[in-house]
Amino acid sequence: LKIxxxxxxxxxxxxxxxxxxxxxxxxxxxxxxxxEAKFREKLQVLLKSIRSAExxxxxxxxxxxxxxxxxxxxxxIVDTLAEKGALIQRIETVKHLEKSGIRYYGRTENIDIxxxxxxxxxxxxxxxxxxxxxxxxxxxxxxxxxxNAEVAFYVKDCSVAPRGQQDIDxxxxxxxxxxxxxxxQDVAAKVGRDLNICLVRIMKPAPCTQLPHDRADLVLRCPxxxxxxxxxxxxxxxxxxxxxxCSKCKTVLQYGFKTGxxxxxxxxxxxxxxxxxxxxxxxxxxxxxxxxxxxxxxxxLAKIKSSNRINVxxxxxxxxxxxxxxxxxxxxxxxxTLRSAIKDSKDDPIVAIPSKFTYxxxxxxQDILIGKEDPNEKHEVGASNTQGAKTYPFKxxxxxxxxxxxxxxxxxxxxxxxxxxxxxxxSHLTYYDNLHGIIILLKPNNARLGIMFKHCVQQxxxxxxxxxxxxxxxxxxxxxxxxxxxxxxxxxxxxxxAEKNMGIEAVPRNTFCFDNEAFRLLACVLNGIKxxxxxxxxYEGSWTRACEETNRLLEHIIHGTKPHVVxxxxxxxxxxxxxxxxxxxxxxxxxxxxxxxRAVKEALDEIKALGSEAKSFEGKLQFEGVTLEQHQxxxxxxxxxxxxxxxHIAVGKDMIQQPNYTRxxxxxxxxxxxxxxxxxxxGDPKLLKCWxxxxxxxxxxxxxxxxxxxxxRTYDLHQVKKTFKSNDAERQLNTKLTEKQKxxxxxxxxxxxxxxxxxxxxxxxxxxATFAAFLKIYAIIPFNDAMGDYIDxxxxxxxxxxxxDGKRAANIAAWTQYKGEYEExxxxxxxxxxxxxxxxxxxxxAATDVKDSMxxxxxxxxxxxxxxxxxxxxxxxxxxxxxxxxxxTRRLKPNSKVKPAKSGFLRDAWKxxxxx
Numbered sequence: 031l032k033i034x035x036x037x038x039x040x041x042x043x044x045x046x047x048x049x050x051x052x053x054x055x056x057x058x059x060x061x062x063x064x065x066e067a068k069f070r071e072k073l074q075v076l077l078k079s080i081r082s083a084e085x086x087x088x089x090x091x092x093x094x095x096x097x098x099x100x101x102x103x104x105x106x107i108v109d110t111l112a113e114k115g116a117l118i119q120r121i122e123t124v125k126h127l128e129k130s131g132i133r134y135y136g137r138t139e140n141i142d143i144x145x146x147x148x149x150x151x152x153x154x155x156x157x158x159x160x161x162x163x164x165x166x167x168x169x170x171x172x173x174x175x176x177x178n179a180e181v182a183f184y185v186k187d188c189s190v191a192p193r194g195q196q197d198i199d200x201x202x203x204x205x206x207x208x209x210x211x212x213x214x215q216d217v218a219a220k221v222g223r224d225l226n227i228c229l230v231r232i233m234k235p236a237p238c239t240q241l242p243h244d245r246a247d248l249v250l251r252c253p254x255x256x257x258x259x260x261x262x263x264x265x266x267x268x269x270x271x272x273x274x275x276c277s278k279c280k281t282v283l284q285y286g287f288k289t290g291x292x293x294x295x296x297x298x299x300x301x302x303x304x305x306x307x308x309x310x311x312x313x314x315x316x317x318x319x320x321x322x323x324x325x326x327x328x329x330x331l332a333k334i335k336s337s338n339r340i341n342v343x344x345x346x347x348x349x350x351x352x353x354x355x356x357x358x359x360x361x362x363x364x365x366x367t368l369r370s371a372i373k374d375s376k377d378d379p380i381v382a383i384p385s386k387f388t389y390x391x392x393x394x395x396q397d398i399l400i401g402k403e404d405p406n407e408k409h410e411v412g413a414s415n416t417q418g419a420k421t422y423p424f425k426x427x428x429x430x431x432x433x434x435x436x437x438x439x440x441x442x443x444x445x446x447x448x449x450x451x452x453x454x455x456x457s458h459l460t461y462y463d464n465l466h467g468i469i470i471l472l473k474p475n476n477a478r479l480g481i482m483f484k485h486c487v488q489q490x491x492x493x494x495x496x497x498x499x500x501x502x503x504x505x506x507x508x509x510x511x512x513x514x515x516x517x518x519x520x521x522x523x524x525x526x527x528a529e530k531n532m533g534i535e536a537v538p539r540n541t542f543c544f545d546n547e548a549f550r551l552l553a554c555v556l557n558g559i560k561x562x563x564x565x566x567x568x569y570e571g572s573w574t575r576a577c578e579e580t581n582r583l584l585e586h587i588i589h590g591t592k593p594h595v596v597x598x599x600x601x602x603x604x605x606x607x608x609x610x611x612x613x614x615x616x617x618x619x620x621x622x623x624x625x626x627x628r629a630v631k632e633a634l635d636e637i638k639a640l641g642s643e644a645k646s647f648e649g650k651l652q653f654e655g656v657t658l659e660q661h662q663x664x665x666x667x668x669x670x671x672x673x674x675x676x677x678h679i680a681v682g683k684d685m686i687q688q689p690n691y692t693r694x695x696x697x698x699x700x701x702x703x704x705x706x707x708x709x710x711x712x713g714d715p716k717l718l719k720c721w722x723x724x725x726x727x728x729x730x731x732x733x734x735x736x737x738x739x740x741x742x743r744t745y746d747l748h749q750v751k752k753t754f755k756s757n758d759a760e761r762q763l764n765t766k767l768t769e770k771q772k773x774x775x776x777x778x779x780x781x782x783x784x785x786x787x788x789x790x791x792x793x794x795x796x797x798x799a800t801f802a803a804f805l806k807i808y809a810i811i812p813f814n815d816a817m818g819d820y821i822d823x824x825x826x827x828x829x830x831x832x833x834x835d836g837k838r839a840a841n842i843a844a845w846t847q848y849k850g851e852y853e854e855x856x857x858x859x860x861x862x863x864x865x866x867x868x869x870x871x872x873x874x875x876a877a878t879d880v881k882d883s884m885x886x887x888x889x890x891x892x893x894x895x896x897x898x899x900x901x902x903x904x905x906x907x908x909x910x911x912x913x914x915x916x917x918x919t920r921r922l923k924p925n926s927k928v929k930p931a932k933s934g935f936l937r938d939a940w941k942x943x944x945x946x
Contacts, residue, residue, distance in 0.1 A: 043121035045136035146182035173316030235299035346471035348438030358549035419458035464593035474517030668696035696722035713738030
């Protein structure tokens with residue numbers, strides 16, 4: 031740029047240029063002109079001297095060198111003007127603003143805030159440095175208004191204009207005036223956030239707790255992108271489809287194909303697509319949210335494609351490193367090497383779950399934290415860091431890999447916390463149709479099958495449907511110390527699986543070895559810690575191995591197994607909950623019905639003895655039997671059931687003997703709950719955790735019996751008298767019948783009542799057998815047979831009673847016969863279920879049978895209402911489960927080590943994941 035042109039440009043843009051800068055450029059021009067004149071004069075003199083041989087050409091070269099090396103030489107002037115480039119940029123920016131319809135106010139003019147009904151003013155501290163923020167926002171703001179609107183947009187450049195205190199207070203802010211009055215001092219702070227992402231405003235949100243399984247991310251064109259031919263107006267934004275996020279929580283919205291609704295998983299709301307407004311991240315859009323044209327919305331929604339979804343459940347013991355492994359897994363997919371992960375993660379590391387640990391060197395410790403804080407993660411020693419089940423989606427190509435993080439099993443807060451955690455997991459799984467993989471994380475150094483190890487593995491497997499066995503993979507963490515092998519844990523694991531006959535193998539195809547330490551080193555580096563080259567090389571090798579193992583794990587999950595139908599596991603646990611809740615009441619009712627049957631038989635014997643003595647019979651017209659009422663204990667307790675610690679009390683007119691558990695070995699025992707110690711089950715292994723049990727025996731001096739002679743109690747079922755009389759008998763006895771006819775009618779009534787009791791007892795027996803058969807067939811590790819155990823306990827208690835009424839032998843014989851009938855019924859049902867257990871119809875019918883059996887039990891004529899009342903009280907005690915939780919979707923770019931290329935099989939597997 032010539033110096034004259036530079037001066038001319040500054041004078042043209044003098045409104046935005048400080049007077050000192052204009053004066054300085056004028057001085058520069060005058061100095062240069064004077065310098066050039068002197069140079070010309072000296073040059074003429076020198077040339078004459080050369081012609082007269084008074085000077086040589088070397089003198090000319092020296093003079094030219096002196097001129098070209100000075101600050102006023104052409105080169106020096108170019109350098110000087112380059113330093114003044116910011117001034118030229120200011121002038122260009124002002125021209126751009128004026129061309130966009132934004133009035134610029136600089137050195138001399140004053141703003142007219144009354145020029146229009148509504149005026150927006152940007153008070154700039156420095157024009158050039160604000161070009162990419164405040165100015166851009168003001169230009170986006172203007173896009174939202176038509177050319178004819180009564181709105182004006184101004185920029186006041188406070189770097190060149192005189193400014194008062196008000197101007198200082200408003201620096202770098204956009205103020206809004208209406209009819210000359212200030213109504214908003216910082217418009218950008220109010221409506222200008224998140225302009226770099228595409229947002230959707232849900233106008234009429236409706237609460238939504240159940241999401242459809244057939245859904246995909248909401249990917250649409252911006253409604254402002256349609257051209258003249260489409261809308262009759264000018265297109266503002268590009269026509270490229272965009273991912274749209276909720277304006278409140280910034281989570282990607284999803285669209286349900288069958289429901290036709292839009293869903294926000296984080297806000298837990300749904301809405302019709304027509305009740306949404308959009309704002310994309312392009313400048314042409316402006317800042318306003320725009321609705322979709324009703325004519326084009328249906329066709330655009332129809333273009334949304336369902337993503338391939340790979341759902342993987344992560345399970346494991348507390349402290350095994352589930353959250354860290356999920357972070358590591360995502361990084362192994364995205365980066366070829368550890369060094370590339372360090373290079374590309376400085377600004378935006380791939381961290382789905384915040385990770386925190388302590389780094390120690392030379393005796394000095396430093397807390398390492400990577401990722402943003404998450405209320406679902408709680409970093410406390412011994413407790414599970416993850417507080418509830420949460421899905422972390424990773425988009426790989428056109429596929430979404432959902433890694434489902436879960437609370438750890440074996441929480442130091444106790445088995446009750448474990449049970450609550452398992453319920454949270456099962457509640458979360460109801461949002462999925464299929465599970466492609468179930469990963470159980472293990473440490474590689476468990477040489478022995480300790481109680482905690484057994485508990486953790488069995489607790490996990492006991493809640494999974496048998497069909498899920500094929501989807502289980504065992505992933506060993508921190509295996510660098512065991513040479514990237516499963517270590518001593520594998521033999522222990524195989525022994526446990528074999529002992530329980532689970533139908534699960536731990537073999538090379540479903541065992542995988544990782545080392546989370548490589549990711550921890552990445553976290554340390556991102557926290558400013560430096561490592562020697564040899565250390566980096568070691569972990570670089572670990573990273574490479576992890577990438578290869580990630581590839582193998584993905585291949586196994588995608589093509590090595592058939593997806594597990596989640597509803598099978600959910601149905602299993604629904605059935606289990608019903609079974610656990612009803613087992614004890616059904617057992618007690620079965621016992622009560624037997625007593626009523628015997629009472630009816632005794633009443634009939636008396637009627638026969640009375641003959642036709644009607645008056646004596648009048649006292650027998652109403653039959654008094656017994657039923658059960660639930661009485662919740664103030665505090666759950668552990669009691670001893672050994673004969674030495676139990677007394678039997680004769681209750682009521684008929685002297686019905688009931689066991690009275692007088693030895694309360696642990697008066698306040700809180701080991702119960704879903705999946706905990708089962709109430710009224712003698713010798714439940716989980717009683718080993720009870721305070722009263724030490725070295726398998728009771729610590730109380732007055733007891734001292736083995737834990738198998740103890741049981742857990744949360745409520746009592748008290749036997750109470752109940753009068754049984756049919757409506758038919760009532761009507762008959764009120765008619766004018768002969769005394770003999772009255773006797774005969776009551777006899778028939780009692781016989782009918784006895785038959786009904788027997789039928790209800792038989793049905794309760796069938797329900798219990800259905801429960802036992804279902805868990806035996808479909809659970810990987812079934813519960814014990816609750817009814818069978820109960821019958822054995824009843825027989826034992828009858829043997830321990832005193833035979834004051836001479837009925838002990840008959841009672842034992844009755845219970846023994848009852849057990850035989852029950853075992854036969856369970857065998858028949860088990861065989862029937864076993865024949866169809868491999869079919870979808872068989873599994874569906876089995877789960878339905880359990881629920882149907884429960885409902886039929888509630889409808890029993892004499893005891894149904896009492897059973898339902900007991901079960902209702904049990905259900906009311908269940909804690910409310912948390913709703914579905916999901917983290918933000920992270921996009922991954924598969925690295926070269928993760929892309930299978932060795933065989934057609936592997937290539938096909940990867941095509942399925944990435945859609946490429």
